[in-house]
Amino acid sequence: MRFELFAEYFPALLAGIPMTLKLAGLSLFIGFFLAVVLAVLRTSGIRPLEAFVRSYVYVFRGTPLLVQIFLIYYGTGQFDFIKESFLWPVLREAYWCAIIALTLNTGAYTSEIIRGGIESVPWGQVEAAKACGMNVWLRFRRVVFPQAIRQALPGYGNEIILMVKSTSLASTVTLLEITGIARKIVSQTYAPLELFIMAGAIYLTIVFVITRAVDMLENRLSPDLMARRHVKNAAERDIASVH
Amino acid sequence: MSEWISLLTWGDAGWGDEMVRGALWTLLLATVAFVLGVVIGSLGAGAKLSYLPPLRWLGQGYTTVIRGVPDLLVIYLLFFGGNQAVMAIARSLFGYDGYIELNAFTIGAIALGTVSGAYSTEVIRGAVLAVPAGQIEAARACGMSGWLLFRRILVPQVARYALPGLGNVWQLTLKDTSLISIVGLVEIMRSASIASGSTQKPFVFYVSAACLYLVLTAGSNRAFGLAELWANRGVRRV
Numbered sequence: 001m002r003f004e005l006f007a008e009y010f011p012a013l014l015a016g017i018p019m020t021l022k023l024a025g026l027s028l029f030i031g032f033f034l035a036v037v038l039a040v041l042r043t044s045g046i047r048p049l050e051a052f053v054r055s056y057v058y059v060f061r062g063t064p065l066l067v068q069i070f071l072i073y074y075g076t077g078q079f080d081f082i083k084e085s086f087l088w089p090v091l092r093e094a095y096w097c098a099i100i101a102l103t104l105n106t107g108a109y110t111s112e113i114i115r116g117g118i119e120s121v122p123w124g125q126v127e128a129a130k131a132c133g134m135n136v137w138l139r140f141r142r143v144v145f146p147q148a149i150r151q152a153l154p155g156y157g158n159e160i161i162l163m164v165k166s167t168s169l170a171s172t173v174t175l176l177e178i179t180g181i182a183r184k185i186v187s188q189t190y191a192p193l194e195l196f197i198m199a200g201a202i203y204l205t206i207v208f209v210i211t212r213a214v215d216m217l218e219n220r221l222s223p224d225l226m227a228r229r230h231v232k233n234a235a236e237r238d239i240a241s242v243h
Numbered sequence: 244m245s246e247w248i249s250l251l252t253w254g255d256a257g258w259g260d261e262m263v264r265g266a267l268w269t270l271l272l273a274t275v276a277f278v279l280g281v282v283i284g285s286l287g288a289g290a291k292l293s294y295l296p297p298l299r300w301l302g303q304g305y306t307t308v309i310r311g312v313p314d315l316l317v318i319y320l321l322f323f324g325g326n327q328a329v330m331a332i333a334r335s336l337f338g339y340d341g342y343i344e345l346n347a348f349t350i351g352a353i354a355l356g357t358v359s360g361a362y363s364t365e366v367i368r369g370a371v372l373a374v375p376a377g378q379i380e381a382a383r384a385c386g387m388s389g390w391l392l393f394r395r396i397l398v399p400q401v402a403r404y405a406l407p408g409l410g411n412v413w414q415l416t417l418k419d420t421s422l423i424s425i426v427g428l429v430e431i432m433r434s435a436s437i438a439s440g441s442t443q444k445p446f447v448f449y450v451s452a453a454c455l456y457l458v459l460t461a462g463s464n465r466a467f468g469l470a471e472l473w474a475n476r477g478v479r480r481v
Contacts, residue, residue: 062460063453064421066432071453074439075446161311168313172425179316192323200312200320207311 005194009185013198016178020206023095023167023177027102028160034103035110040140042111043118053111060108065166068105073097073173098170106163113155117148150221157214161207168203178202247447250438258438258448265434266455272351272430273417273459279356280416281409284363291368302364309361314419321354322347322426351423359416366408370401403474410467414460421456431455 042053060068076082076091090096121144129139171180182199186192251259290302309317326344333339374397382392424432435452439445 059453059457063456064418064432066421066424067435067449067453067456070432070436071446071449074436075449078444078446165313168315169422171315179313179319182316183319186319186323192320193327196316196320196324200308200316203313203316204308204311 002191002194005189005191006198009189009195010198012185013178013181013195013202016176016181017202017206019175019177019180020164020167023098023102023170023175024160024164027099027106028163030099031103031106031110034107035114038107038111039114039118042115057108057112060105061112065101065105065169066172069098069101069169069173072101094170094173094175098167098173098175102163102166102170105166106159109162110156110159113152113159114148116155117150117152118144120151121147153214153218153221157211157218160210160214164206164210165203247444250442250444250447251451258434258442261434261438262431262448262451262455265429265431266459268348268428269417269420269430269455270459272348272355272420272423272428273413275352276355276359276420277413277416279352280359280363280412281367283356283360284367284412287360287364288367288371291364292371306361306364309358314355314358315422315425317358318351318354318422318426321357322350325350325353347423347426347428351420351426351428355416355419355423358419359412362412362415363409366405366412367401369408370404371397373404374400403478406467406471406474410464410471413463413467417459417463418456 038053038056041049042057044050072091073094076087076097082088082091125143125147126139129143134142167177168179170177171183174180176184178199182195186195189195249257251257251262253259287302287305290298291306293299293302329345330343333343378396378400379392382396387395420430421432424430424436427433429437431452435448436445438448442448
């Protein structure tokens, strides 16, 4: 272990954080909307749509992300009609290929998480909303969706962490995020242990921060639990003051 | 289309046999890594449930670090750092000064086993906690020794509770084997990229690779489903 390397190359690795966060953030953002649409179609009751979403999810969950990235980055270059089309400026860029692959991938996983949330909303509530005269859209916006999201949050927190870790695969298509930079410096310094340990520590820190943030959000979105805890604390204080 | 199919034929002209050979390496690597992961996972679960704090900390540290770091980084670390470490051990213990290189399969199996071991640890720990404490007490009351209790009461039930979770870990491990292509093992992904390099038809070969992975995941899903049925054969269904 050459400890002087830690100080020397730490700033270079830190410079990879924005790329990692951009890849994860942008694909999670777009992927979330994709997932909501997919989850709604999956629970729509319309057979062909349900079958389509089911096979989409099946394919993206049943194949490695690396295949998906390579298929989009290298695979699309096989066709001349794509190379001549307006899509090529996008598909030529490793960055956008990684974003597309990560988005489609997280869309598939997240749609299943949200579907679980939607299906956890008691049917009686939907009936009650119908009885109140709410239309489909209002019902979804006011009754189903808020509860589905609260229910899906712990699962979605895991998905965010998985995505941050998945961005490391973007280094295989030449992108210089944290893993890519570490790899590049290793090829110059022959110090794999030092560099990969530092990179790992950066990922651990990011994951830790996200875990804490999701925990806090979960607490904020469960006012009932907060209230109960509040009542319990007050009750304990009362008991203590009696003694 | 017919040109594409001719690319995937068997023999010297097509790449079909190379791709299938790659799939067999994928399957072998995933199996070795998964079994290694279950062994590590059992030890890890034992450590995390131990009454000795240092063992608990060790188990906790292992699962936290591995699950918080990209799998690719663990593979890089072991692939590039593994040889150094082995050489350092050989030098200090045996005074051997030569160059040692572990092959891609060994390093891949160790790296993926380390990763899947962390997930298996959590699955097995949950399964152990799912065994009712009353049964352990009852076994003690019957006079069972620790080993007998472990073998007759704990293991059969833990295996049953852990099976669905281990099925998920298997799927993760199977898909993670694609990362070993980056360090040179000729499994599905590496076969696909060699074939695309020499034919300039990457789309055909990466789609074939995706199909092979789908076949493997679908097939093993069924196998785990059957195993679950078998493990639950004595349980009353509600």
